[in-house]
Amino acid sequence: MAGLRLGPLLRYVDWETGSRATVWVETTRPCTAVVRCADGSSGSSPTFAVEGHHYALVVVTGLTPGSSTAYEVLLDGRRAWPLEGSRFPPSTITTPAVPQPEEAGPVRIAFGSCRWAAPPAGGHDLSPGSRLRSSEEDAIGPDALDTLAARLAADPTAVRPDVLLLLGDQVYADETSKATRQRIAARRDLGEPPGAEVADYEEYTHLYDESWRDPDVRWLLSTVPSCMIFDDHDVIDDWNTSGAWLEDMRRTPWWHERIVSGLMSYWVYQHLGNLSPDALAADPLYAAVRAAPDATETLRRHAAEADADPAGTRWxxxxxxxxxxxxxxxxxxxxxxxxxxxxxxxxxxxxxxxxxxxxxxxxxxxxxxxxxxxxxxxxxxxxxxxxxxxxxxxxxxxxxxxxxxxxxxxxxxxxxxxxxxxxxxxxxxxxxxxxxxxxxxxxxxxxxxxxxxxxxxxxxxxxxxxxxxxxxxxxxxxxxxxxxxxxxxxxxxxxxxxxxxxxxxxxxxxxxxxxxxxxxxxxxxxxxxxxxGNQLMTLTLHGRKAVLTLVQARERPTGAQLETVLERTLTSND
Structure with missing residues (x-):
């Protein structure tokens, strides 16, 4: 029986028609994933396989513009989401009303970057002479994404972002946590390069497990659409700093597998959900991946070519x-x-x-x-x-x-x-x-x-x-x-x-x-x-008006809270 390993992530919501969305899932075995909405809209897709993992990106059609509808995920006909006994509100897909431009409501875009799901086991400077141990997570303060999720889950009527922009370093391949190091150590000798850093595709999946299986973040990403782009730590610190740096990296015995696995996993976990249903339908790589019984070699070849000839691939x-x-x-x-x-x-x-x-x-x-x-x-x-x-x-x-x-x-x-x-x-x-x-x-x-x-x-x-x-x-x-x-x-x-x-x-x-x-x-x-501090910015755009808000996650006696640090009107032009 298929289970839900990771997700669902609500990725793309169509602002041109207000009637389509995409939902990404990772499952425990091959199956057909169905997203079924309370308003009768739905979508389904068979999973595709990469390195023994199974994924689907479900295109949901028939959504009602200007609505918010709860949805559930079924795998081979059995409900896998919401989880049994979940403390969170239902996951929903909210669509724009797509009215005439002069009647359009505000667009709220929240953004930030650099998220440790857990502190790295090797420590990180906090102040001169001090080190952060994995047991001292409180020293870096509460997670702004977790805190946003808790706020929205506690008040289903609260205003949500229309989209969350994650601007890099969604995972840290070169700064792994104690738990991830233990999982890596069960597979290979940490005394051999690249040591406790991620070495291959399977170890990249550990990073996404750690980051996206967090209950609060998992629910947040299931109900707020997201756009993502990589930065250096998604592969390695200072990725592509210079030609000399790249030459040095290519001489190491482990680099090729790291960069190929990094680009493969980025395509599966992040990039695929950035694309519209129309772009997906026209993408020959996506078609080849879905058609293959096992798409590992297809995707490996693409990633290797993207590394060898960066101009041939657009992210x-x-x-x-x-x-x-x-x-x-x-x-x-x-x-x-x-x-x-x-x-x-x-x-x-x-x-x-x-x-x-x-x-x-x-x-x-x-x-x-x-x-x-x-x-x-x-x-x-x-x-x-x-x-x-x-x-x-x-x-x-x-x-x-x-x-x-x-x-x-x-x-x-x-x-x-x-x-x-x-x-x-x-x-x-x-x-x-x-x-x-x-x-x-x-x-x-x-x-x-x-x-x-x-x-x-x-x-x-x-x-x-x-x-x-x-x-x-x-x-x-x-x-x-x-x-x-x-x-x-x-x-x-x-x-x-x-x-x-x-x-x-x-x-x-x-x-x-x-x-x-x-x-x-x-x-x-x-x-x-x-x-x-740990923080998020939000742009609220309405007509030609723009308001910027900055919130920081701070620990208080009642728990972590998002506190407003800045609220500023950028333009009041009509």
Whole structure:
């Protein structure tokens, strides 16, 4: 008899028709998965197999626009969800009313990144001289995702996000918990590389078990649609930092299996649910996986090709929520790493992003760019990264000189690999966002949504020819929110505070002079933060109005609570 191993996850809800959704499940054996809704709508799919695991992505059709309907999951005709005796409210699928644009209600988009399901067994810095042991989970505070789930489960009438954006580091392949290490140790010798890090597909499934089987998070993901994109820890810290880094990794005996397994598991557990029913129907890889008795080799071949030729695979995608356009951008696998042609996005990916941003701008009031890595960083960090990129490029002493070698060491030691570390890509993105935010068809806001850097902040650019308080174009913002659940070392807090300070700006300018990097295409300033803690941001978009909220999970005598740290109107334009 088939059982439900993981899920269900409500992934895609169709905002164009209001009548379709997708639900992802992992089962214990081959079966037919059925999603049956209380309003009579339904969908079914046979499972497909990868490495002895069984999955289905069920397309539900016939949903009523503007409704919220409870659903259940049946496996070979037997109910597997809701779980017997569940303390949670029914899982529901909520669809938009898809009215005329002027009648549309608000769109609520919650986002964040960097979530440890459990602290790593090896410890992590909290303050100088201190270590976090796995028995000290309370030291990093409550999980913001867990706390959101508890709030919504306790009050079924509470306002829920329309979608949850998970902007990277959904799992940590290189920082495993005590429980995961024990499971790995039962399979192989931890004394052999890669040690307690994840080695293959089966061990990746342990990470998703640990992360998504958490009862509160499991219920939350069953009832709030989600969009996901990877970052480095989904594979390994500093993934694709540089060409030299990649050469070193490819010389290790375990790397090939890690990257292939990482991309395979990402496709199954995260990427597949990002796609619309129409995109799924047109995807030859999805068709081949579903048709194969065992899709392991089909998917392994795809992942190996994606690693060997990143330009041949697109992980980025577009989602539309009424008059809100979201572009989720791959800033890890799509990189060009040659020092003389270094780019955050390959040429095809850059063209895709430009076309998606500028095509039919009148169709959206708000443009959201989801990129795990922030576009605008604290000025000191930004200049440190552009300086480092110049050294590694050979600006001082040539590409084989001493400064280039020092630059590569510093780059890896200090994680200097954000947009600023790809100066030409930073310039291109800045100009693209500026172009998107100008002219008669400009949206009300252009927001870059990011995580990664373990603090939250709001930053705004100002070009030299901008008119002060000009309201004729879009308000362009960098909105960064991280972590959902992770440690915040004291050194990181101090470093980022310095990075935003006046002294940090001066230090940054000194680095720019030494690296001969030239001036940035514009200036920017922090208009909110920095905030440290386990947190989530939410954008509430209604017509051309936008409101930003930041909540933090804090432990109180009555239990963990989400407390509002910021609520700010970004634009009040009608």
């Amino acid at each position: 980025s995608y577009r989602r539309v929520f009424g008059r809100v356009r979201l572009l989720m951008v791959d800033t890890r696998a799509a990189r060009v790493l040659d020092e003389q042609e270094r780019s955050m996005l390959d040429a095809g990916e850059a063209r895709w992003l430009r076309d998606e941003v500028l095509t039919d701008r009148a169709a959206y009031d708000h443009l959201l760019i989801g990129t795990s890595l922030p576009w605008l960083l604290p000025p000191l960090v930004h200049h440190a990264e552009t300086w480092n990129a110049a050294l590694c490029r050979g600006e001082r002493g040539g590409p084989d000189g001493r400064w280039a070698r020092i630059g590569e060491k510093v780059r890896r030691a200090c994680d200097l690999e954000h947009w600023a570390a790809f100066p030409e890509s930073f310039r291109q993105l800045s100009e693209l966002l500026r172009e998107a935010g100008r002219g008669p068809d400009a949206p009300a806001t252009v927001c870059v949504l990011s995580g990664d850097v373990h603090h939250a902040y709001v930053a705004e650019p100002r070009w030299s020819d901008s008119v002060p308080d000009d309201t004729s174009g879009a308000r362009i913002l960098q909105l960064t929110c991280s972590p959902v659940h992770n440690s915040i070392p004291a050194t990181i807090r101090a470093g980022f505070r310095l990075g935003w300070s006046r002294a940090g700006r001066w230090l940054g300018r000194g680095l720019a002079l030494h690296g001969r990097t030239g001036a940035a295409p514009m200036d920017w300033r922090k208009t909110g933060g920095p905030w440290f």
